[in-house]
Amino acid sequence: MNSTNAFAELKKAQDILLEAIDKSAKTNLESVEKLMALNKEGLSGFTDVSNPSDLIAKQSAAFKEYAEHLSAHMEALTAIGTESREQLMELGQEFAKGMDFSSFFGMAEAPAKGKPKAAAKS
Numbered sequence: 001m002n003s004t005n006a007f008a009e010l011k012k013a014q015d016i017l018l019e020a021i022d023k024s025a026k027t028n029l030e031s032v033e034k035l036m037a038l039n040k041e042g043l044s045g046f047t048d049v050s051n052p053s054d055l056i057a058k059q060s061a062a063f064k065e066y067a068e069h070l071s072a073h074m075e076a077l078t079a080i081g082t083e084s085r086e087q088l089m090e091l092g093q094e095f096a097k098g099m100d101f102s103s104f105f106g107m108a109e110a111p112a113k114g115k116p117k118a119a120a121k122s
Contacts, residue, residue: 009095013088020084024077031073038065 042062049055 005098009091012091016084016087016091020080023080027073027076027080031069034069035066038062038069 042058042065045058045062046055049058
């Protein structure tokens with residue numbers, strides 16, 4: 001493997017990482033926007049509460065929405081991480097297949113031990 005190929009493989013790895021960072025940032029931004037909307041809806045819904053059971057029911061519903069959203073957000077981030085890890089593993093395997101380890105160690109192939117057997121006795 002020459003240095004140009006190694007550089008190309010490192011560039012691919014960098015691209016995979018940058019794509020994962022970009023997707024994660026976009027997912028986090030969307031999540032924050034959704035949480036702000038949920039918060040605004042939740043706070044405005046508490047103004048027309050007439051008794052404690054209504055308040056508890058509305059709080060419970062709001063917490064459920066938050067929990068569902070955060071669960072979905074974590075699943076999305078996990079999917080992004082899994083995808084990028086798989087891409088990096090494939091890239092690493094391809095990189096390893098192309099490496100020539102014989103030049104690193106400078107070892108020649110070991111000669112066979114023992115004497116060769118006679119082909120046939122007459």
